[in-house]
């Protein structure tokens with residue numbers, strides 16, 4: 001990539017897409033070259049020579065967008081939720097093929113950076129939770145969002161719960177104690193064995209609380225994103241970093257050196 005990074009935004013008229021367009025336009029060394037909306041298939045014609053594309057669309061289309069971006073030779077920064085092991089695996093496989101072809105042609109590898117949350121407070125909360133997880137018998141996650149959110153539980157809560165589950169397994173901890181015999185629907189979603197509760201409330205933006213318990217003590221880690229502007233430093237950092245991170249990166253914590 002040259003010093004100037006040309007950026008396309010997918011989902012450009014959405015809540016996050018609009019903020020991202022403004023943040024890219026305001027950032028040194030970034031140039032907004034394309035705003036794609038619903039119905040604009042990402043490809044050479046619509047991407048206008050972009051080096052990096054940022055995807056803030058909907059869970060049902062984000063994976064297809066990433067494959068189209070890789071076919072077009074464009075690095076991808078993805079904030080959209082809805083990813084799982086299978087879809088991440090398909091992207092890793094596609095990256096392997098594309099980057100082998102690029103290496104044979106003397107070109108640098110493409111990068112895909114999927115970040116469930118670009119907010120510093122959220123990334124730190126997830127990091128602290130992963131560190132704390134091994135020390136507590138019980139762990140549950142509560143995520144709280146605006147009522148226009150289409151998916152539950154949030155991508156952030158899934159990422160948090162998965163990291164807690166990994167840390168508990170590495171420490172040899174079993175399931176959190178729970179004597180529930182009926183009414184399981186009130187106990188939240190099961191994400192890798194960690195209970196995750198989703199609240200939708202007018203007035204909220206994006207918030208997460210991670211609860212840890214031992215006999216006689218509790219640790220609560222809470223983060224609040226009150227304004228979508230708070231995601232933008234992370235988005236801009238991701239845009240600047242993705243070109244030097246070939247392959248798939250999941251989580252901004254790796255870019256921030258917190259992992």
Ligand SMILES: NC(=O)c1ccc[n+]([C@@H]2O[C@H](COP(=O)([O-])OP(=O)(O)OC[C@H]3O[C@@H](n4cnc5c(N)ncnc54)[C@H](O)[C@@H]3O)[C@@H](O)[C@H]2O)c1
Nearest residue numbers: 011013014015016038056057061079080081115116117118
């Ligand atoms: N990673 C983060 O830090 C972060 C922060 C906030 C939101 N998000 C996620 O980003 C995504 C977008 O959130 P939002 O609040 O901006 O939503 P939004 O509904 O405001 O915007 C989504 C945009 O996608 C477009 N769209 C819908 N269907 C499409 C299609 N088939 N093809 C292309 N575009 C399509 C819509 O026109 C809209 O402009 C969600 O998955 C959300 O969870 C992530």
Ligand SMILES: O=C(O)C1=N[C@H](C(=O)O)CCC1
Nearest residue numbers: 081116117149154155156206
């Ligand atoms: O507003 C949303 O939608 C958000 N989605 C992400 C998630 O699902 O974790 C990040 C926070 C905001």
